[in-house]
Amino acid sequence: MRETATSPRTQDREQNAERLLRASARHSYDPLTEIDWDAPLDPAHLALPPHRVSLYGTPLWHSLDPHRQARLSVDQFASTTAAGIWFELVLMEGLVRHVYESDLTTRHAQYALTEVADECRHSTMFARYISATGYPSARPSKRAQRLGQLHFLANDTAMTFAGAIFVEEFTDAMQREMIRDESLQPLARSVARIHVIEEARHIGYAKPELARRWAAMSAPRRALFRRALAVLAQQAVAELIHPRVYARAGLDPVAAQRAAHLNPHWRDTRVEWARKAVAYFTELGIIDRSVERMWRRAALIAPR
Ligand SMILES: [Fe+2]
Numbered sequence: 001m002r003e004t005a006t007s008p009r010t011q012d013r014e015q016n017a018e019r020l021l022r023a024s025a026r027h028s029y030d031p032l033t034e035i036d037w038d039a040p041l042d043p044a045h046l047a048l049p050p051h052r053v054s055l056y057g058t059p060l061w062h063s064l065d066p067h068r069q070a071r072l073s074v075d076q077f078a079s080t081t082a083a084g085i086w087f088e089l090v091l092m093e094g095l096v097r098h099v100y101e102s103d104l105t106t107r108h109a110q111y112a113l114t115e116v117a118d119e120c121r122h123s124t125m126f127a128r129y130i131s132a133t134g135y136p137s138a139r140p141s142k143r144a145q146r147l148g149q150l151h152f153l154a155n156d157t158a159m160t161f162a163g164a165i166f167v168e169e170f171t172d173a174m175q176r177e178m179i180r181d182e183s184l185q186p187l188a189r190s191v192a193r194i195h196v197i198e199e200a201r202h203i204g205y206a207k208p209e210l211a212r213r214w215a216a217m218s219a220p221r222r223a224l225f226r227r228a229l230a231v232l233a234q235q236a237v238a239e240l241i242h243p244r245v246y247a248r249a250g251l252d253p254v255a256a257q258r259a260a261h262l263n264p265h266w267r268d269t270r271v272e273w274a275r276k277a278v279a280y281f282t283e284l285g286i287i288d289r290s291v292e293r294m295w296r297r298a299a300l301i302a303p304r
């Protein structure tokens with residue numbers, strides 16, 4: 001049976017979208033005018049709390065003077081925002097496709113377009129941040145580009161929403177810490193503040209939509225979906241820190257990547273930032289015993 005806006009199955013979906021549209025009307029920001037992009041940056045400011053920098057506590061970290069440690073944190077955040085742009089573009093494509101398959105008189109479809117508008121502003125904001133800090137590129141890695149192409153081909157709306165929940169919860173945890181830490185670079189905190197406010201709505205849109213689609217999935221499709229999401233999450237986190245971040249700090253990128261990979265502080269950070277998404281996927285059964293090891297190997301679930 002074709003779903004309409006008034007069928008009982010979609011009433012709760014419409015109510016949720018209505019609430020999100022009202023919240024969007026009240027709290028939406030234009031980062032181009034809200035943020036002072038011309039304010040000079042203090043090279044002593046870190047963009048992330050020090051213990052959230054991938055090399056924190058390692059001999060490589062201690063080999064850097066405080067200004068280079070600060071620069072490393074700014075480059076890590078700039079690289080993370082570049083990965084954010086990549087992910088938002090993939091998400092926007094998925095949302096536009098979702099609208100294309102929906103009826104735009106529904107609040108549900110209208111909210112999807114509102115979210116696309118939010119992400120357009122975010123990606124522009126992230127690109128402005130990258131330029132302001134002097135970080136050299138907003139392009140994703142070749143691996144990420146291939147993964148994006150795969151997502152376009154797979155045309156899987158449930159995966160779009162699951163990926164959105166993972167990335168949005170992960171960056172939400174990171175950016176909330178940035179907002180709380182008043183010692184950090186004001187520009188990075190302004191970017192984080194706008195993003196956190198608007199992303200809370202996106203998570204509220206994606207979660208029930210994923211739950212609905214997951215409930216309707218066959219067992220073989222679920223098995224495939226579990227594995228595909230574990231791979232996507234692992235790749236999305238691998239994309240956060242481009243090796244050039246380490247090269248720009250004067251470090252050997254291969255040695256630095258290895259040090260970060262083994263760094264217990266960085267592993268704990270990933271687990272902590274992934275916690276809410278992991279809890280939600282576990283509650284739905286998208287993370288179960290068949291894939292838990294994949295998540296643990298990616299340092300997104302704590303070791304036993
Ligand atoms: Fe965003």
Ligand SMILES: [Fe+2]
Nearest residue numbers: 119168199202
């Ligand atoms: Fe979002």
